[in-house]
Amino acid sequence: MKGNRRHLPTVAWLALMAPVALALWAAGSGLESLLVPYYFRIILLSGIAVIAAVSLNIVNGFTGQFSIGHAGFMLVGAYASAGITMFARPFTESVLRSAHVPDVMLMPLQFAAAIAVAALAASIVGLLVGLPSLRLRGDYLAIATLGFGEGIRAIFVTVDAVGGASGLHNIPPLTSFVWVFLGVVGVIITARNLAASTHGRALFAIREDELAAQAVGIDTFRYKVLAFLISAAWAGVAGALLAHLDLGIDPRSYSFMKSVEIVVMVVLGGLGSVTGSVIAAVGLTWLPEILRPVAEYRMVFYSALLVLLMLLRPRGLFGRKELGLADLLGKKKTVPNANRKEGG
Amino acid sequence: MLGSIYALIALGYTMVYGVLRLINFAHGDVYMVGAFIGLYAWRYLGLPSEEGQAQVVSTAGLLLMMLIAMVGAAALGVLIERVAYRPLRRAPRLTALITAIGVSMLLEYGGQLVFGTTKQDYPWLAGTVPSSIGSAAGGSSGISIDRVDVIILVIAVLLVVVLQIIVHGTRPGKAMRAVAFDREAASLMGINTDTIIALTFIVGSAFAGAAGVLVGVRNHYVEPLMGLTAGIKAFVAAVVGGIGSIPGAALGGLIMGLSEEAVRAFYPELADAVVFGVLILILVLRPCGLIGSQTAEKV
Amino acid sequence: MPLLSVDRCTVAFGGLIALDAVSLEVDQGEIVGLIGPNGAGKTTVFNLITGVCRPAKSRTATAEVEVEGVPLTPQQGSRKRMKVHYGDIILAGESIRGKSPHIIAARGVARTFQNVRLFPEITVLDNVRAACHVHTTNSLPAALFRTGSYYAEEHDIEKRSIHLLHVFGLGKFQSAPAGSLPYGEQRRLEIARALATEPKILLLDEPAAGMNPQETRELTELIGWIRDDFKVSMLIIEHDMKLVMGICERIYVLDYGEVIAHGAPEEIRSDPKVIKAYLGEE
Numbered sequence: 001m002k003g004n005r006r007h008l009p010t011v012a013w014l015a016l017m018a019p020v021a022l023a024l025w026a027a028g029s030g031l032e033s034l035l036v037p038y039y040f041r042i043i044l045l046s047g048i049a050v051i052a053a054v055s056l057n058i059v060n061g062f063t064g065q066f067s068i069g070h071a072g073f074m075l076v077g078a079y080a081s082a083g084i085t086m087f088a089r090p091f092t093e094s095v096l097r098s099a100h101v102p103d104v105m106l107m108p109l110q111f112a113a114a115i116a117v118a119a120l121a122a123s124i125v126g127l128l129v130g131l132p133s134l135r136l137r138g139d140y141l142a143i144a145t146l147g148f149g150e151g152i153r154a155i156f157v158t159v160d161a162v163g164g165a166s167g168l169h170n171i172p173p174l175t176s177f178v179w180v181f182l183g184v185v186g187v188i189i190t191a192r193n194l195a196a197s198t199h200g201r202a203l204f205a206i207r208e209d210e211l212a213a214q215a216v217g218i219d220t221f222r223y224k225v226l227a228f229l230i231s232a233a234w235a236g237v238a239g240a241l242l243a244h245l246d247l248g249i250d251p252r253s254y255s256f257m258k259s260v261e262i263v264v265m266v267v268l269g270g271l272g273s274v275t276g277s278v279i280a281a282v283g284l285t286w287l288p289e290i291l292r293p294v295a296e297y298r299m300v301f302y303s304a305l306l307v308l309l310m311l312l313r314p315r316g317l318f319g320r321k322e323l324g325l326a327d328l329l330g331k332k333k334t335v336p337n338a339n340r341k342e343g344g
Numbered sequence: 345m346l347g348s349i350y351a352l353i354a355l356g357y358t359m360v361y362g363v364l365r366l367i368n369f370a371h372g373d374v375y376m377v378g379a380f381i382g383l384y385a386w387r388y389l390g391l392p393s394e395e396g397q398a399q400v401v402s403t404a405g406l407l408l409m410m411l412i413a414m415v416g417a418a419a420l421g422v423l424i425e426r427v428a429y430r431p432l433r434r435a436p437r438l439t440a441l442i443t444a445i446g447v448s449m450l451l452e453y454g455g456q457l458v459f460g461t462t463k464q465d466y467p468w469l470a471g472t473v474p475s476s477i478g479s480a481a482g483g484s485s486g487i488s489i490d491r492v493d494v495i496i497l498v499i500a501v502l503l504v505v506v507l508q509i510i511v512h513g514t515r516p517g518k519a520m521r522a523v524a525f526d527r528e529a530a531s532l533m534g535i536n537t538d539t540i541i542a543l544t545f546i547v548g549s550a551f552a553g554a555a556g557v558l559v560g561v562r563n564h565y566v567e568p569l570m571g572l573t574a575g576i577k578a579f580v581a582a583v584v585g586g587i588g589s590i591p592g593a594a595l596g597g598l599i600m601g602l603s604e605e606a607v608r609a610f611y612p613e614l615a616d617a618v619v620f621g622v623l624i625l626i627l628v629l630r631p632c633g634l635i636g637s638q639t640a641e642k643v
Numbered sequence: 644m645p646l647l648s649v650d651r652c653t654v655a656f657g658g659l660i661a662l663d664a665v666s667l668e669v670d671q672g673e674i675v676g677l678i679g680p681n682g683a684g685k686t687t688v689f690n691l692i693t694g695v696c697r698p699a700k701s702r703t704a705t706a707e708v709e710v711e712g713v714p715l716t717p718q719q720g721s722r723k724r725m726k727v728h729y730g731d732i733i734l735a736g737e738s739i740r741g742k743s744p745h746i747i748a749a750r751g752v753a754r755t756f757q758n759v760r761l762f763p764e765i766t767v768l769d770n771v772r773a774a775c776h777v778h779t780t781n782s783l784p785a786a787l788f789r790t791g792s793y794y795a796e797e798h799d800i801e802k803r804s805i806h807l808l809h810v811f812g813l814g815k816f817q818s819a820p821a822g823s824l825p826y827g828e829q830r831r832l833e834i835a836r837a838l839a840t841e842p843k844i845l846l847l848d849e850p851a852a853g854m855n856p857q858e859t860r861e862l863t864e865l866i867g868w869i870r871d872d873f874k875v876s877m878l879i880i881e882h883d884m885k886l887v888m889g890i891c892e893r894i895y896v897l898d899y900g901e902v903i904a905h906g907a908p909e910e911i912r913s914d915p916k917v918i919k920a921y922l923g924e925e
Contacts, residue, residue, distance in 0.1 A: 010789040066438065132628050139367060140631055143583050146576075147623040154617030165613065190787055197786030197793070198800065201765070201773040208762035215693060215756075216840050217748035217777030226783065256576065260445055267442045300457060303449035307428055310443040314435035320764065 010189060017185070021178065028177025040177075041245070046285040047180035048241050053265035053281035054187045054274055055234030060263065061272035061320075062191075062200065063227040064207025065134065066142040069149025070235050071258035075251065076125045076152060077118035077236025078243035079162055082171050084114035085244065111174040115183075115240045122236025123229045125152065130228035134221065149259050157251050168249040175245035183241055184278075187234050191274045192322075194230070203227055207272075268309060270316030275323040280316075345493045347601025348500030349562075352555035353578035354585065354593035355507060356421075356548030362524035362588040363544045365437065369444040370424055371552055372575015373451035378417035378553025379466075379566040380459050382409040386467055401467040403495070406561060410499075413557045414550035421549025422542050430538070448575075455568030463567045466560035469495065496558045503551060504594050511590060516543055524588065577604070580623045586633025595634060644736065646671045646876050647692070647752075647844050652730035652740075654687055654900075655699040661687045663900045664730065669844060674870055674877045676891035676908075678884075680920060683897040685880045686757055689846050691732070692878075693754050694744040698729045735843060749777045751843030755833045755850065757880075763822025767813055767832060770821045771804040774839035804839065811835040827858055831865075838869070844876045845869070851883045863889055888912065896920065 032040050052070060059067045084092065092110050101109060133144035157165045194200045202223045205213035213220050243249050265284055269276025287305070291298035309317070353375050360368040386401055386409050401409065428447050432440045469492050511517040522530040523540045531537045559574070560566045577600060585596025603622060608615040626633060645668040654662040662684045669675045677685050690696040732740040739747050762770050779800070785793040808814050811831050816824055821832060830850060837845055850866070851859045863886050870877060881887045887894060888908040896904040896911060898920040904911060911917055 009791060009794075010787070060438075132624075136627060136631055139361075139365070139587075140583075140627060142367075143580075144624060144627045147580070147620040147627065150576075151617060151620040151624060154614075154620060158613055158617065193787050193789060194783075197797065198772070198776050198779045198781065199783050199786050201769055202776050204765050204769065205762050205773040205776075208764055209760050211695070211744075212756065212760040212762065213773070214695075214744035215748055215754050215760075216774035216836060217745050218773070219743075219745045257572075264442055264445065267438050271436070271438065296457060299453035300450060303446050303453060306446035307443055307450060310439055310446060311428070311431055314432055314439045316439075 010193060021182070024181055025178045028181065031177060042285065042289055044175060044177065044180050044241075044245055046282045047184045048238050048245070049262075049265065049281040049285045050278050051180075051183045051187045051234055051238040051241070052262045053269070053277040054191050055231045055238070056262050057266045057269075057272065057274060057277045058191055058194065058203075058234075059227050059231040060266050061270075061277070062195065062203040062207065063224060064271075065224055065227070066138065067145040067228070067231070068142050068256070068259045068263050069129065069145035069147075069152075070231075070262045071254040071256070072129075072145075072149030072152035073122040073126055073232040073235035074239030074242065074258070075156060075249070075254040076232075077122040077239030078249045078254070079156060079168070079239075080121035080236065081111075081114035081118040081240030082168050082243050082249060084117050085110055085172050085174060086168070086170070107172070107174060111179065111244070114174075114244075115179075115237055118236040118240035119233040120236075122239065123233040126229050126232025126235075127225065129232075130225045134224045134228060146256060146259070150256055153251050153254055163249070165251065167251050168243075169247075171243055171247050171249070173244065173247055175241045180241055183237055187237075188274060188278070190230065190234065195274070199223070199226075204272075264306065268306070268316055270318035270320060272320040273316065273318040273322055275321065276316055276318030279318070345497055345601055346605055347598040348497050349555050349559050349574070349597075350578045350581045350601045351594045351597025352500055352503060352551045352558070353574060354582040354597045355504070355590060356552045357579050357582040358585070358587055358590060358593040359520075359544050359548045361582070363520065363527070363541050364429070364440075366429065366440050366444065367579065368429075368548075369441070369575070370428075370447040370451060371548065372571035372578065373448050373455070374417050374421055374424070374549045374571070375552035375556045375559075375574060375578075376455060376566070376568060376571035377420055377451060377556070378413040378549075379556030379560045379570065380455070380464075380568075381416035381553065382413035382557035382560060383464060383466060383566060385409050385412040399465070399467055400470050401561070402470045406469055406495075406557070410554050410557045413553040415553075417553025417556070418546040418550040421545040421552075425542055425545040430541075448571075452569060452572065459568050461568065463565040466564050466566055468564060469561045492562050496562060499554070499558065503554060504590075507547065507551070507590060510547070516540065520544055577619055580619060584623060584626045584633055586635040589633070589635045592633055592635035599634075645669060645733075646673075646735055647878070648731075648733045649688070649692065650731045650733070651728070652691055652698040652732065653700070654684075654691055654696050661696075661900050662691065665691075665897070665900070665902055666730075667895050667902065667905070669876050669878050672870065672874065672876055673893065674866065674879065674891050676887040676894040677878060677880045677897060678882070678887055678894060678911075679897035683920075684900040685897055686848055687900075688897070689754055689848055689878075689880065692739075692747070692846065693752055694739070694742050694747040697741055698732075700729060745777075748840055748842075751841070752846065753837035753840045753842035753844070754846040755830070755837055755848055757848040757852065759826075759829050759833050761821040761829060761833055761836070764820055766818050767821050767824065768801075768804055768808065768817045770832060770836050771807055771839045772800050774836045775800045775804060777840050807835050807839055826853060830854075830862075834865075834869070838873055838875070842875055844878065847877060847879045847881075849880055849882065851881055851886050859883055859886055862886070866890055 031043070035043075052074060056067065056070045059065050089110065092113065093106060096106055096109060129145065129148045133141055133148065136144055156162055162168060194203070202213070202218045205216070205218055206220050206223055210220050261284070265280040266277050268284070269278070269280030287302055288298055291301050294301060353372065356371045356374070357368060360366060360371065386405065424447055428443050429440060432443060511520060519530065519535045519540045520543065522533065522535055523537050527537055530540075556566070559570070578597065581596035581600040582593045583596070584599060585592030585594070600619060600622065604615050604619055607618045647669040649665060649667050651664040651666050652662060653660065653664055665688060667675070667677075667688070677688060679685055687696060691698060729740065731738055734750055734752060737750070739750055739752070742750075762773060765773070779796060781793050781796050805814070805817065808817055811834070813828060813832055813835065816828065821829065824832060834845075834847070834850070847866070851862050854862060866877065866879070867890055869875065879887065879891065891908060893905060894908055894911045895902055896914070896917045903916050903920060904914045906914070
């Protein structure tokens with residue numbers, strides 16, 4: 001049960017986190033003023049990549065169901081949140097004003113609502129996609145999610161009300177360091193708490209042997225759909241944050257390749273390892289920037305490095321291992337699921 | 345016709361999936377490289393061209409281009425299998441898949457470096473040159489049956505028939521089917537599975553190379569990223585037909601090509617949505633594709 | 644009333660009849676053997692009971708005729724003279740026929756598999772804890788926010804699982820991946836995992852397969868002890884006749900998908916039909 005001996009509910013932890021968050025907000029704005037905007041943007045992009053990768057890991061790593069349509073859910077979240085902050089703005093603002101909300105809080109509250117709506121919309125689409133496709137297995141599920149992901153994009157592209165193929169523009173710049181940080185913490189807590197609970201063990205059991213999981217009374221279909229929902233909801237959050245960072249939605253950048261990018265992060269980090277997803281997401285977001293000096297060769301390096309890493313570490317960087325705070329401080333203890341020998 | 349091109353590429357996906365259970369993402373890019381090999385062969389080897397016209401290739405020249413492209417693509421396919429996939433035979437399947445994606449990206453970005461990022465003109469097939477070359481770029485859309493389409497269809501059908509004969513009539517073909525059925529059992533029966541898997545890559549990649557040249561003379565241009573969409577669509581075609589099945593891939597390719605062209609003629613912006621719509625419909629209604637068999641899990 | 648009764652169930656794969664109107668009963672606290680030559684359909688009986696296979700229509704009906712699970716009124720029955728039914732599977736007085744495997748497991752049917760099916764990459768402890776899932780009450784939000792009741796339940800699960808592992812002599816393997824255990828321990832773990840679901844009846848599919856005589860003797864003791872300690876009934880598929888004859892109170896013999904004999908071990912031993920099924924025609 002690792003560090004849970006403290007028996008503090010997560011709510012209490014979150015309350016303790018409040019001053020930390022405040023400090024972070026200060027640090028974030030400090031960072032923003034210190035750093036070149038370009039690098040600050042990449043920090044935020046890394047955070048969004050972490051949210052997307054960790055959430056996809058819940059489906060691909062925890063549950064062993066192979067989804068490659070994550071960008072589709074991000075796109076749903078992006079459009080849904082833009083709907084709140086752009087189109088519904090006059091309405092929400094008048095509601096908030098009539099509730100005597102101070103002016104400084106107007107935009108943050110609207111953005112919070114937008115993110116919540118994004119999560120909800122993405123999870124509803126996740127349900128619609130999951131119900132028919134989660135009856136399929138293995139590669140067929142992968143292909144179906146690919147099809148749905150591209151299908152969602154194709155639908156948005158044909159709807160002129162949301163900008164059609166040219167997408168949406170002039171989305172307000174609301175994504176800040178604090179929002180991204182909260183998202184990252186939120187998705188990691190979701191994944192770690194899920195993994196340590198009976199619900200997480202149900203997901204692992206499905207990954208390991210679906211038939212045996214049923215035989216011990218796990219409703220495998222329900223749990224697959226549940227994992228899909230949680231994952232899609234966080235993808236929606238990532239989409240909302242990305243849209244309000246890019247200040248627009250270009251449907252082309254939420255294509256199959258985007259989904260693949262996220263899958264790569266999950267597999268490279270190690271399927272089932274939250275730590276791995278986080279590190280791979282940050283690493284792969286920075287890698288092209290680090291490779292910038294080699295200019296036009298950088299994507300060749302990027303892909304060659306990817307192939308090389310997979311050949312050298314077929315189970316990803318972390319296997320199924322997790323790193324906790326205590327590990328970093330050098331305490332020795334056994335971590336659940338830290339059983340895979342790395343390197344295969 | 346687009347359908348026969350998809351069919352030729354889909355064959356490679358389906359064959360590799362059959363023996364390795366691997367979605368070979370790099371396959372679409374092998375097709376791209378094949379097209380470029382054909383182009384360079386034509387450019388530098390002075391292949392038989394119609395007299396007096398520098399931008400036109402004769403039918404014999406086309407066949408030679410195809411042959412060279414097929415050999416080149418086959419070599420590339422084997423190389424990829426050897427370097428990237430063989431070490432991962434026993435690794436989790438997702439690992440191999442990510443590696444395939446990595447190889448695909450490597451070929452795309454490497455292709456952009458080697459071939460340049462812009463479109464390159466492809467020779468016309470003799471007898472298909474319209475009176476004014478400059479204004480003929482529109483020939484790639486709409487349902488129009490002209491000479492080049494007929495030739496493509498004939499070549500594609502011939503290749504599929506040859507493949508069917510190889511797979512069902514020859515010893516290596518039988519071995520290939522045995523490996524697809526049960527790799528372990530096949531190797532116990534004395535079949536050298538490594539050789540057969542390499543052979544599968546050779547045949548599949550050669551077909552992709554041929555498709556690359558054919559699409560080049562049809563569209564009159566090639567570019568390093570052409571493998572991306574064509575690859576995905578051909579893969580979808582393989583699934584629709586029933587992945588692992590050779591006639592299924594041919595049928596799926598034709599269906600996908602025809603439906604895409606038909607929709608593109610009327611609602612061009614919906615063409616991609618229709619492709620994936622067909623995919624989802626097939627997966628929900630017949631998860632194993634049009635021609636494919638359900639395998640029950642043994643308990 | 645028997646704890647479990649399978650009543651004239653037929654299972655077909657395509658055109659092949661795997662089980663033909665099979666009926667069998669297991670009483671409370673009873674250990675029943677299921678034997679028969681290879682391919683007789685023994686594992687299919689387990690798959691039928693656990694909901695992995697669904698019963699097919701059968702034409703060996705008697706008076707109580709039903710169609711698609713709906714009992715016919717006597718008038719309909721006599722008018723149409725329908726002789727089609729699906730048979731029935733009753734567990735503790737309730738029909739479990741056509742239910743999903745996880746529901747049947749929750750109702751109290753646990754099983755092991757012929758070719759051990761553990762969750763190989765998670766720990767031995769987690770294998771058992773995963774099987775405790777069926778009786779958990781905490782919601783997903785409770786787990787995500789780690790409420791007090793969540794901690795209480797997780798603590799309880801852990802305690803029960805560790806106890807179960809110690810009882811089965813697997814305590815020292817607790818944090819090893821299940822797939823790394825020696826074969827015999829894997830088999831024991833699979834039984835422990837099945838018991839973690841708190842079943843009314845335990846179905847064991849060839850538990851002694853691959854064991855040496857010493858291990859088989861230990862297994863025989865273990866099975867008797869499980870029955871007494873966990874108060875479960877058992878249905879056991881086994882080829883080891885010494886084990887079957889030694890602990891089973893009654894035995895069913897299956898051949899070509901049909902029950903050809905059942906009775907006490909000594910009756911089965913001398914039944915000419917059984918001898919014929921095993922040894923073939925003279």
